[in-house]
Amino acid sequence: MSSTAQAQKKGFGATLWDYLTTVDHKKIAILYLVSGGFFFVVGGIEAMLIRIQLAVPANDFVSAGVYNQIMTMHGTTMIFLAAMPLLFAFMNAVVPLQIGARDVAFPFLNSLGFWLFFFGGVFLNLSWFLGGAPDAGWTSYASLAIASGGHGVDFYALGLQISGAGTLIAGINFLVTIINMRAPGMTYMRMPMFTWTTFIASALILFAFPPLTVGLFFLILDRMFFANFFAVEMGGNTIIWEHLFWIFGHPEVYILVLPAFGIFSEIFAIFSRKRLFGYSALVFATILIGFYGFMVWAHHMFTTGLGATANAIFAVATMAIAVPTGVKIFNWLLTIWGGNISFSTPMLYALGFIPSFVAGGVTGVMQAVAPLDYQLHDSYFIVAHFHYVIVGGVVLALLGGLHLYWPKMFGTMLSEKLGKITFALFFFGFHATFFIQHFLGLLGMPRRVYTFVGDQGWDLYNLISSVGAAFMALGVITLVINIIMTSVKNERVGNDPWEDGRTLEWAIPSPPPFYNFKQTPLVRGLDTYWIEKMEGNPEGMTYAEPIGDIHMPNNSIIPFIMSAGLFVAAFGALYFIDGDKAWPLPVLALGLLITLGSMAARSLKDDLGYHIHKEDLLKEGGQPGGH
Amino acid sequence: MDINKQYSAQTWPDHPETATLEGKNKFVGFWLFLGGETVLFATLFATYLALKDKGPSGMEITASQLFELPLVFIMTMLLLTSSLTSVYAMFHMRSYNFRAMQAWMAVTVLLGAAFLGFEIYEFNHYVHEFGFTYGHSAFSSAFYTLVGTHGLHVAIGLGWFILLMIRNAKRGLNLYNASKFYTISLYWHFIDVVWVFIFTVVYLMGVVG
Numbered sequence: 145m146s147s148t149a150q151a152q153k154k155g156f157g158a159t160l161w162d163y164l165t166t167v168d169h170k171k172i173a174i175l176y177l178v179s180g181g182f183f184f185v186v187g188g189i190e191a192m193l194i195r196i197q198l199a200v201p202a203n204d205f206v207s208a209g210v211y212n213q214i215m216t217m218h219g220t221t222m223i224f225l226a227a228m229p230l231l232f233a234f235m236n237a238v239v240p241l242q243i244g245a246r247d248v249a250f251p252f253l254n255s256l257g258f259w260l261f262f263f264g265g266v267f268l269n270l271s272w273f274l275g276g277a278p279d280a281g282w283t284s285y286a287s288l289a290i291a292s293g294g295h296g297v298d299f300y301a302l303g304l305q306i307s308g309a310g311t312l313i314a315g316i317n318f319l320v321t322i323i324n325m326r327a328p329g330m331t332y333m334r335m336p337m338f339t340w341t342t343f344i345a346s347a348l349i350l351f352a353f354p355p356l357t358v359g360l361f362f363l364i365l366d367r368m369f370f371a372n373f374f375a376v377e378m379g380g381n382t383i384i385w386e387h388l389f390w391i392f393g394h395p396e397v398y399i400l401v402l403p404a405f406g407i408f409s410e411i412f413a414i415f416s417r418k419r420l421f422g423y424s425a426l427v428f429a430t431i432l433i434g435f436y437g438f439m440v441w442a443h444h445m446f447t448t449g450l451g452a453t454a455n456a457i458f459a460v461a462t463m464a465i466a467v468p469t470g471v472k473i474f475n476w477l478l479t480i481w482g483g484n485i486s487f488s489t490p491m492l493y494a495l496g497f498i499p500s501f502v503a504g505g506v507t508g509v510m511q512a513v514a515p516l517d518y519q520l521h522d523s524y525f526i527v528a529h530f531h532y533v534i535v536g537g538v539v540l541a542l543l544g545g546l547h548l549y550w551p552k553m554f555g556t557m558l559s560e561k562l563g564k565i566t567f568a569l570f571f572f573g574f575h576a577t578f579f580i581q582h583f584l585g586l587l588g589m590p591r592r593v594y595t596f597v598g599d600q601g602w603d604l605y606n607l608i609s610s611v612g613a614a615f616m617a618l619g620v621i622t623l624v625i626n627i628i629m630t631s632v633k634n635e636r637v638g639n640d641p642w643e644d645g646r647t648l649e650w651a652i653p654s655p656p657p658f659y660n661f662k663q664t665p666l667v668r669g670l671d672t673y674w675i676e677k678m679e680g681n682p683e684g685m686t687y688a689e690p691i692g693d694i695h696m697p698n699n700s701i702i703p704f705i706m707s708a709g710l711f712v713a714a715f716g717a718l719y720f721i722d723g724d725k726a727w728p729l730p731v732l733a734l735g736l737l738i739t740l741g742s743m744a745a746r747s748l749k750d751d752l753g754y755h756i757h758k759e760d761l762l763k764e765g766g767q768p769g770g771h
Numbered sequence: 772m773d774i775n776k777q778y779s780a781q782t783w784p785d786h787p788e789t790a791t792l793e794g795k796n797k798f799v800g801f802w803l804f805l806g807g808e809t810v811l812f813a814t815l816f817a818t819y820l821a822l823k824d825k826g827p828s829g830m831e832i833t834a835s836q837l838f839e840l841p842l843v844f845i846m847t848m849l850l851l852t853s854s855l856t857s858v859y860a861m862f863h864m865r866s867y868n869f870r871a872m873q874a875w876m877a878v879t880v881l882l883g884a885a886f887l888g889f890e891i892y893e894f895n896h897y898v899h900e901f902g903f904t905y906g907h908s909a910f911s912s913a914f915y916t917l918v919g920t921h922g923l924h925v926a927i928g929l930g931w932f933i934l935l936m937i938r939n940a941k942r943g944l945n946l947y948n949a950s951k952f953y954t955i956s957l958y959w960h961f962i963d964v965v966w967v968f969i970f971t972v973v974y975l976m977g978v979v980g
Contacts, residue, residue, distance in 0.1 A: 316807070320796050372912045379909035381825070384822075750947065
């Protein structure tokens with residue numbers, strides 16, 4: 145089992161099997177990137193359909209019912225199946241390297257988390273082919289969701305339940321990895337910002353996802369198993385869903401945006417060739433934002449009628465979040481200030497992020513004013529606001545991060561020229577699409593409508609918005625061309641392709657060997673690789689140990705089977721309520737049996753991993769190492 | 772970590788559950804998982820309190836009529852005692868006394884199974900005596916979901932105990948399975964703590980409040 149030599153040229157079947165069974169965080173990162181990228185394109189196509197439908201008044205490009213499905217799936221896909229997995233891709237690719245670890249704490253669970261997300265996402269999207277997608281909005285408010293006919297909302301509830309379990313597992317995994325697996329000398333206050341933000345975002349996942357789990361279970365039980373949580377005539381209460389959803393949903397915003405902040409922090413430091421300004425302030429601002437994230441959920445419910453006291457408390461708490469966020473903005477600005485700036489593609493995204501995100505933050509504070517929110521609620525102003533935060537914050541970070549970490553993940557450099565074109569197209573398209581929507585909202589256009597009557601002053605603005613969306617699509621197409629061209633050219637790069645890397649991931653080859661570090665590094669300070677470079681250490685690392693045997697985990701197909709079991713079971717649960725078929729209950733039982741059986745198999749069979757022997761490591765050449 | 776390494780009571784570490792990196796990871800990871808579980812149950816409790824005694828207009832069943840404390844008292848005693856016996860099992864795990872550990876775990880399983888038996892009887896009683904089915908009202912849905920989720924945790928815990936006991940019956944203790952035994956006992960305590968809250972919030976406050 146202990147083959148150190150990475151198989152040379154493998155056949156397609158062998159490669160496929162390798163990815164199905166892998167527990168290597170770097171390969172799981174690629175799996176997240178590819179499937180997250182796929183869902184990003186799916187969600188993007190849905191967005192384009194929305195903008196085509198709304199480009200002109202009284203359009204009949206899609207029907208009202210189909211529009212509701214597209215709109216619901218756009219939001220759900222982008223948040224759960226695109227943004228989160230893409231962030232997980234970078235967390236998996238980078239965080240273990242940044243802390244000097246050979247893998248995550250639970251490699252098996254890492255794989256399980258990915259496959260749960262994958263099967264959940266596939267299940268949700270199969271709704272398109274099996275009688276219609278969910279149509280109650282991505283928030284799926286219970287009164288609407290309970291009344292929704294067909295199986296769309298069932299696909300939503302079951303699909304998100306499966307992928308949510310994967311997210312929770314991934315969150316716990318990163319928490320333990322960062323707590324237990326740091327290399328010697330990597331104290332908490334020497335951790336790179338991306339590791340810090342991953343840490344806090346994972347803590348948010350741990351406490352935010354269970355309420356969603358429970359809420360989704362209520363929805364499943366109400367719709368499929370005769371429960372009455374939201375059935376008002378049976379004593380139920382639909383406001384419970386709103387609370388549970390937003391107790392999850394608001395921290396979710398920070399789960400997305402904190403790692404984005406982390407990526408930008410890395411970019412600013414690298415391309416300003418300066419230490420992050422106010423590192424400790426950034427760390428504490430991150431913690432504070434994570435904490436406040438749980439205190440503000442009811443600002444999504446100002447118009448629900450919770451009363452003036454509740455609204456006032458949540459309004460003030462919401463405004464308070466602007467303080468640590470402002471601290472961060474100034475830290476980034478002062479990192480750039482006086483720096484030796486290199487205008488690379490990632491840096492362009494980071495520079496574009498600051499004004500975009502500030503605009504989204506300012507409209508956020510406007511909505512925190514509860515009386516004003518009564519006017520803005522459910523209008524296009526809200527749509528503009530959260531797209532400024534999510535696209536201007538998260539998506540710009542994902543695109544910037546993709547360019548930044550592409551060489552580390554794949555060993556090749558994306559074309560800078562095409563990268564800058566992508567940025568220009570996307571950035572212009574983004575502002576063209578969403579800036580104008582603020583005014584549409586102020587002019588009274590409600591969100592979630594499938595069409596509108598002309599001559600209300602909305603026609604031109606909607607058209608501009610749609611044209612902007614086309615620019616974003618062109619940007620994404622340019623990116624895809626860039627990726628294909630880079631992969632075909634296949635020009636390999638060295639350890640530190642940006643030449644100004646500061647943290648440990650840039651001290652090892654691109655892509656790193658499967659055991660990451662031949663010798664565990666000794667971390668000597670913040671930006672440890674930078675310190676070594678400045679001292680002229682040719683190896684880029686001080687070692688904490690001599691070369692020795694390395695313990696590695698075994699690959700396993702069990703995570704795949706376990707997740708597939710739940711996927712099968714979900715079909716049983718979904719069709720159970722129809723009552724006209726005999727198979728749903730057996731299928732539900734079979735699926736659960738597959739999952740429980742593979743859990744038992746995992747328990748009963750010892751999985752001790754294997755060792756790469758010292759001799760094999762030395763044979764592989766490379767530097768003999770210090771000491 | 773060598774799974775075949777033999778220990779004696781003298782060479783066995785004081786904290787075998789965290790003696791390896793895998794054990795340490797499991798220890799921290801499981802505590803965090805219990806943090807998530809706490810939020811999950813908190814959510815169920817909040818929902819229960821919001822929907823307590825709520826039903827279609829004219830519903831006559833209320834918590835104070837439904838619940839009987841003697842039965843719940845017996846269940847509480849059974850589960851609290853099982854928590855104690857699992858502590859004994861961990862005590863013997865740490866002093867490298869495998870047979871005593873297995874014996875106390877068996878007692879724990881029996882007590883847990885008895886608890887589960889009473890719970891099934893209780894639910895059955897409500898359904899047949901009161902017509903208090905799962906779909907009866909918002910109150911019934913919230914009650915069965917909260918208490919049933921706890922019952923499901925008990926059932927999973929029992930299966931977990933039994934699987935571990937059978938799997939390791941022949942080979943005894945080592946540093947590979949010590950952390951597994953420790954984790955299930957941690958889980959078992961958590962289940963017990965949740966029950967204390969169910970006993971208070973659902974039953975005591977239901978009958979008295």
